[in-house]
Amino acid sequence: MRRPADMWPFRPTVRYARQLAEALRAETVGGILMLLATVAALVWANVADDSYEALRTTTFGPEALHLHLTLSQWAQNGLLTIFFFIAGVEVKEEFVHGELSNLRSAALPILASVAGMIVPVLIYLAVSWGAPGAGRGWAIPTATDIAFALAVLAVTASSMPAALRAFLLTSAVVDDLGAITVIAVFFTEHLNLLALLAGAVIIALYGLLQARRVRGLWIYLPLALVAWYLIEISGVHATVAGVALGLMTRVHSDSCEESSPGERADHYIRPVSAGFVVPVFAFLSAGVVLGVEGLGTILSDRVVLGVIAGLVVGKFLGVFGGAWLAVRLGLARLSEELHWRDMAAVSILAGIGFTVSLLIGNLAYGDDPERVNMVTTGVLVASLTASVLATILLRVRVRHRLNAQDDV
Template structure:
């Protein structure tokens, strides 16, 4: 006998609802800070591109340890590791206490998120087909920037049901897991196996200490730094270490504990990630010229057009189509408090790529500075377009709900 599909969203536990509320609040504020950092970078770059480039490419760090990196590389490989550590905590929390604790019950956001990665990649490949080195950039439009997306949702549609924000956050968690997998598998150019094994051993030791209930910060901080270092010099992108450490952080509460290590880490690290690490990365990555020549390139390079189409069109079709398909196939049912027009509006938010899209763009085309700059401009333009489209759709939905016209 076939089991009935679960209505989504599920009833959250008190713990998960509290965690979700804190995450939404912090990421929303972080999105606003990141927007200000992006605007500052654009202003500086268009006033004096030479001084901006001099800042972002200034190198420092011990050469003997292979850590003499440019400033923007420190932001990519160092600060974004903090971001992905928080992403790892989110994934672990979702799998143990959240919507992903039962994969069958979480079919709606899981299928929507997976389709939201596959369809943009296909759209990108279709648009960029035949362009030189186009295949390296297929993953750029697969990512959604949760901080920006939540900020747009909070500013334009705070009156929408909380289930819609939970859907967006759950999709983003699956999206982050997919993104870090893609980076590890497809954007590792060289590999030092010995260094990677040492890094893996340190990460495993971190996990063992978590299981043993060790609580001292000074037991974990050196391990985390050393694990980051060995993964960094192994050739695998250092952010993989961040998400691995997050996934191994304990999310259950032992006797005598008021909160789990994951809750405590999230409480202290998430504000650093959202309020400092990601905005600094945005500031050092988003500074591009916006003159006529620069803007004309994004409409003449099929790689950039593919990125933009993948984000604005592919993400919408993927997320909305995946959710619709999950319901159509009987794998999930939509809650009565949500409507398909609500889902369409929030699906448009998936096109806000930014943080991870900029990271993958640099990993894909960093050796070709002209194209890398054009791709950055394309990601910014597409994220802006997706933000405006989503804001309009959400505004319409809020107004119809306010006027009692939900089915119109």
């Protein structure tokens, strides 16, 4: 006699759930879901603007705990903390096991990433100089969206050398670390020092328990929630708690373990981040009205043009120029598998700002909904432009490599 777990609907449900989770761990699926959510938001906002805006501004949560937030704020402050937790774990993995564990190997993506944050700011400021409120948006073009960029690379150039993906991943990880530092330092207006210190103590306790090999979701989940709440009410953006907890998560597995806590967290949480967190954030952030006249006005705004130029032009010049200069000065070396034309293509890919750029745009102009919509349009245009240009160049490089192999 078959057990109930072997019978419909139990076994198929479990199997399909596992297959879905595995699919969501793939970079391409996450990128597609993000894109679909963005398109859905744009369609809804342009077909029925009032209802979309009403949904974004719907508020809920306990007032007594200072958590009576809009849906959009819950997505920014709550859901994105999960995304940044995974980013924190990735940073830790890179420092312990990846490119960042070796200074010689890490030099190229680190220097390229640093230049890829500085140059877009300079380009943005040059284009937007003198425009009203321009100074508030300087950080918007500094970010690269890891998920979207890796998804484009996986779809268009999966046959390219692994070193190219490693460079993009590592530089984007450093970029995310820089972006969260910018958010913590420059977008904290009112600081509750007591709450911040209490949050730091909870995060340190989380790290201590990790170091002591204490196991059990029952203890880490409450600590993570308390840390998130304390950082949220401290005035520092709550996503900082996500990165800090990710960095405190142990990524080295002991001999008695099949996998480290970091690997297990990534395994179980990444599908949630890719399949729910990022698409919901994209859906609640990307819905802007794109009328012909309005779009013309937006794209003539110097702040918007600064964002577009910073992401498309600044990221390319910064990442490619930083990498080239690092190699020329003998501070780093380029993998023998790669050509500078490969680096040019992936440098353009770094101009996909999307998730983090949208977040910074909301933080910079949160009190001016019209400006937020304009900046959001700029981020979407820049990310689309960078995606298309990078796709074309990557496909050219793939064909060139295949032809070179055939000639051999």
